[in-house]
Amino acid sequence: MEVGVDKVVRIGLLGFGTVGSSVYHLIQKERDEILQATGVDLRVVRILEKDLELERPGVPQDLFTDDYTDIVGDPSIDIVVELIGGVDPAGSLVEGALTAGKDVVTANKQLLATRGATVFDLAKQAGKQIRFEASVGGAIPIIKVMRESMMAADLHTVYGIVNGTTNYILSEMFKGAGDYEDTLAQAQELGYAEPDPTEDVTGADAAAKMAITASIAYHSRVTLDDVSCEGLENVRPEDVQYAREFGFMVKLVGAARLVDERVNVRVHPALLSQDHPLASINGVDNAVFLEGHVIDKIMLSGPGAGGVPTSSAVVSDIISIVSTDKAGFLQDCSCYKDRDFIPDAETSSAFFIRTRVEDRAGVLAQISSIFGEYEVSIESMIQKGHGDQAELVMITHPTIERDFFAAIEEVGQLSCCRSPLTTIRVL
Amino acid sequence: MEVGVDKVVRIGLLGFGTVGSSVYHLIQKERDEILQATGVDLRVVRILEKDLELERPGVPQDLFTDDYTDIVGDPSIDIVVELIGGVDPAGSLVEGALTAGKDVVTANKQLLATRGATVFDLAKQAGKQIRFEASVGGAIPIIKVMRESMMAADLHTVYGIVNGTTNYILSEMFKGAGDYEDTLAQAQELGYAEPDPTEDVTGADAAAKMAITASIAYHSRVTLDDVSCEGLENVRPEDVQYAREFGFMVKLVGAARLVDERVNVRVHPALLSQDHPLASINGVDNAVFLEGHVIDKIMLSGPGAGGVPTSSAVVSDIISIVSTDKAGFLQDCSCYKDRDFIPDAETSSAFFIRTRVEDRAGVLAQISSIFGEYEVSIESMIQKGHGDQAELVMITHPTIERDFFAAIEEVGQLSCCRSPLTTIRVL
Numbered sequence: 001m002e003v004g005v006d007k008v009v010r011i012g013l014l015g016f017g018t019v020g021s022s023v024y025h026l027i028q029k030e031r032d033e034i035l036q037a038t039g040v041d042l043r044v045v046r047i048l049e050k051d052l053e054l055e056r057p058g059v060p061q062d063l064f065t066d067d068y069t070d071i072v073g074d075p076s077i078d079i080v081v082e083l084i085g086g087v088d089p090a091g092s093l094v095e096g097a098l099t100a101g102k103d104v105v106t107a108n109k110q111l112l113a114t115r116g117a118t119v120f121d122l123a124k125q126a127g128k129q130i131r132f133e134a135s136v137g138g139a140i141p142i143i144k145v146m147r148e149s150m151m152a153a154d155l156h157t158v159y160g161i162v163n164g165t166t167n168y169i170l171s172e173m174f175k176g177a178g179d180y181e182d183t184l185a186q187a188q189e190l191g192y193a194e195p196d197p198t199e200d201v202t203g204a205d206a207a208a209k210m211a212i213t214a215s216i217a218y219h220s221r222v223t224l225d226d227v228s229c230e231g232l233e234n235v236r237p238e239d240v241q242y243a244r245e246f247g248f249m250v251k252l253v254g255a256a257r258l259v260d261e262r263v264n265v266r267v268h269p270a271l272l273s274q275d276h277p278l279a280s281i282n283g284v285d286n287a288v289f290l291e292g293h294v295i296d297k298i299m300l301s302g303p304g305a306g307g308v309p310t311s312s313a314v315v316s317d318i319i320s321i322v323s324t325d326k327a328g329f330l331q332d333c334s335c336y337k338d339r340d341f342i343p344d345a346e347t348s349s350a351f352f353i354r355t356r357v358e359d360r361a362g363v364l365a366q367i368s369s370i371f372g373e374y375e376v377s378i379e380s381m382i383q384k385g386h387g388d389q390a391e392l393v394m395i396t397h398p399t400i401e402r403d404f405f406a407a408i409e410e411v412g413q414l415s416c417c418r419s420p421l422t423t424i425r426v427l
Numbered sequence: 428m429e430v431g432v433d434k435v436v437r438i439g440l441l442g443f444g445t446v447g448s449s450v451y452h453l454i455q456k457e458r459d460e461i462l463q464a465t466g467v468d469l470r471v472v473r474i475l476e477k478d479l480e481l482e483r484p485g486v487p488q489d490l491f492t493d494d495y496t497d498i499v500g501d502p503s504i505d506i507v508v509e510l511i512g513g514v515d516p517a518g519s520l521v522e523g524a525l526t527a528g529k530d531v532v533t534a535n536k537q538l539l540a541t542r543g544a545t546v547f548d549l550a551k552q553a554g555k556q557i558r559f560e561a562s563v564g565g566a567i568p569i570i571k572v573m574r575e576s577m578m579a580a581d582l583h584t585v586y587g588i589v590n591g592t593t594n595y596i597l598s599e600m601f602k603g604a605g606d607y608e609d610t611l612a613q614a615q616e617l618g619y620a621e622p623d624p625t626e627d628v629t630g631a632d633a634a635a636k637m638a639i640t641a642s643i644a645y646h647s648r649v650t651l652d653d654v655s656c657e658g659l660e661n662v663r664p665e666d667v668q669y670a671r672e673f674g675f676m677v678k679l680v681g682a683a684r685l686v687d688e689r690v691n692v693r694v695h696p697a698l699l700s701q702d703h704p705l706a707s708i709n710g711v712d713n714a715v716f717l718e719g720h721v722i723d724k725i726m727l728s729g730p731g732a733g734g735v736p737t738s739s740a741v742v743s744d745i746i747s748i749v750s751t752d753k754a755g756f757l758q759d760c761s762c763y764k765d766r767d768f769i770p771d772a773e774t775s776s777a778f779f780i781r782t783r784v785e786d787r788a789g790v791l792a793q794i795s796s797i798f799g800e801y802e803v804s805i806e807s808m809i810q811k812g813h814g815d816q817a818e819l820v821m822i823t824h825p826t827i828e829r830d831f832f833a834a835i836e837e838v839g840q841l842s843c844c845r846s847p848l849t850t851i852r853v854l
Contacts, residue, residue, distance in 0.1 A: 026579055026721060030581065033579070034578060036764075037578060037763065139722040145568050145571075145572065148568075148571065148743060149560070149739075149743045151461060151742065152454075152457045152739050152742040154457070277707060294453060294735055294736065295566040295736045295739050296729065296733070296736055297730070298568075298729035300726070302723065302725035302726060303725075311579075311721070312576075312580045312722050315578065315579040316577070316578055316579060319579075324751065324752060325750050325751060336464065
């Protein structure tokens with residue numbers, strides 16, 4: 001953006017919920033600091049909100065409007081900050097702001113993960129910036145680090161724990177706090193899970209964040225539809241406890257990989273070695289773990305949500321916009337490649353398997369023989385008797401997933417198998 | 428910097444050691460990628476090196492010069508990358524480059540920690556940028572994150588594990604691998620410690636990095652002289668093992684705090700709870716742990732050294748320079764405050780204490796009475812008999828350090844005390 005002689009930057013806020021009001025108050029509080037540090041005077045001059053009657057202590061009533069054209073159509077506004085969320089109408093407002101020649105800051109993961117290409121193209125055409133640090137990992141500067149610091153790092157793997165709700169539930173299950181339903185109820189009581197937790201527990205929230213993350217990491221457009229997704233509804237406490245016996249933790253992991261110039265992005269529960277840096281990310285914390293040919297392993301971690309931390313990411317985006325050369329570097333979100341995807345079935349994964357079988361001679365031979373046919377080889381195994389049944393828990397070596405699932409289907413049809421086979425990937 | 432129509436950025440390298448040659452090769456390798464991503468064509472056009480006769484495969488011989496004026500005095504060179512290290516002559520070259528109107532990238536922690544104020548003032552006067560990501564934490568983008576992403580985070584505490592050698596030694600001692608001398612020798616064999624390890628084990632290397640870190644975090648100049656520093660020469664294997672019994676690890680920690688607008692920066696061994704995120708940083712890895720009034724806790728971790736990872740930080744600095752608005756935001760390293768320091772004696776710390784005492788009635792009462800006088804209160808204690816002596820290991824509650832050390836001196840003079848008192852801070 002162009003900053004005038006007085007370096008006043010005029011901001012319009014769309015939305016005044018938890019994050020929106022935190023952004024407003026943070027700018028008020030840090031305004032002098034930011035002016036001293038950067039020479040830029042940030043001013044929130046207009047706020048879009050439906051309810052104009054509601055009194056909001058500490059916020060001048062005349063800042064509010066319920067007409068978006070007062071913001072998008074006001075030529076004196078430099079930067080529009082969109083904190084409404086959801087694809088529509090937020091998307092139209094963002095697109096309108098860019099078209100009107102404004103830079104945009106947004107925290108809207110749904111919009112970027114579904115209509116990112118359109119939005120970024122518009123920004124490029126308009127010669128304007130769109131920044132979205134708060135869309136992934138709250139206050140953790142994941143986007144800026146990937147876009148700017150990892151430019152020459154040649155990233156090939158990004159693992160993310162990008163959903164606090166599911167990480168809280170799995171952390172509690174690891175501690176032995178109860179089953180999935182109990183810990184979810186507890187998370188809801190503590191405000192760590194929504195009354196309707198579907199977006200979180202199905203992995204959809206994490207999938208949107210991983211689509212954005214992968215797009216930036218690999219300079220190629222990844223949308224929500226490109227991300228396969230498995231939630232944690234099928235993870236039982238006994239899986240978590242067996243994983244623990246094998247030296248693992250269970251986490252809901254987003255994995256974005258670049259293999260032979262092709263991309264695979266997915267979200268699923270995964271066993272992680274208790275020594276893995278991501279295993280130390282507990283409770284509602286988030287983290288991304290980056291691996292590149294140049295940088296080895298780098299991890300960023302911290303609070304992945306919360307109005308106040310997230311507002312810090314929004315304000316840093318505003319400052320980044322003001323500080324970025326207007327010639328346009330870094331503005332196209334670097335999606336200049338058009339990479340192919342690797343179908344999940346062609347990828348290779350190690351697996352944790354749990355099932356109940358008839359406890360008699362020959363059963364293990366039957367199962368092993370099927371695994372052998374499909375080249376699934378077992379790395380370690382625990383067997384525990386339960387009356388006339390035995391619980392069989394195995395960890396495999398990495399196998400092509402197509403072969404692995406074919407073997408699992410065949411094993412599941414054996415008459416000795418007394419329960420569906422639980423399968424969880426091992427990272 | 429100003430980028431011409433063709434967006435060619437001409438780079439002069441000062442120094443062609445491990446990092447210098449990695450930077451050269453990384454730019455060659457990633458040049459097309461960077462051009463596609465940013466529209467900028469990076470070209471290394473001149474390299475300063477003493478030995479012009481040495482053949483360097485893959486590098487055109489005519490790039491080399493042994494005359495620095497060929498770089499600093501060449502008006503066609505846009506950015507000078509200083510990778511010589513040490514305060515002089517590197518400092519004069521950096522200052523010369525800035526005066527000649529070039530932007531500078533440097534990895535030189537000694538220079539910045541001692542003559543940072545001069546260098547940054549020069550950059551400001553010249554309207555040029557100096558960036559120095561590689562000076563702290565290798566490839567981990569600590570500086571960029573603090574300067575740009577944490578602008579509104581209102582940081583008050585920065586803990587750093589910023590020296591890989593000492594972290595390796597302490598990680599090995601925690602595993603019970605042997606005493607300080609053994610593990611140091613082993614680190615030297617593996618190339619994790621220099622033949623002369625003084626800079627590392629005394630904490631001087633970490634102190635320089637913490638001076639830079641604190642300057643950026645608190646927008647106030649902190650030089651090496653302002654950082655008090657204690658190495659790990661006095662940490663014995665038994666301290667590490669007792670700490671372990673209490674649920675702690677020992678790390679060499681840099682701690683930069685802002686309390687009531689005053690700064691305290693120090694480097695010392697410290698007991699960290701085994702649950703603390705920094706406790707998971709093992710081997711030669713580095714990390715910084717940031718706490719702010721706005722962001723809660725954020726940690727960045729990864730490899731803190733190595734030519735190849737460090738070169739990624741240097742290249743990202745070059746790209747950041749090219750992408751930054753030339754109006755000058757963020758260029759003054761934000762040291763616009765002139766904060767006072769808090770003397771160490773006025774700070775408050777919890778301590779681990781170990782000593783040998785005569786094993787007879789009344790000894791503990793004597794010691795406790797002195798601690799009571801100075802308001803040092805004990806949180807937990809282990810006592811173990813060794814013949815007619817007892818080993819006494821205590822963890823205190825936080826105490827003003829002046830009082831604590833007065834108490835320790837008095838206890839040390841008791842006739843029942845049979846060994847000097849080991850004291851290690853607890854974070």
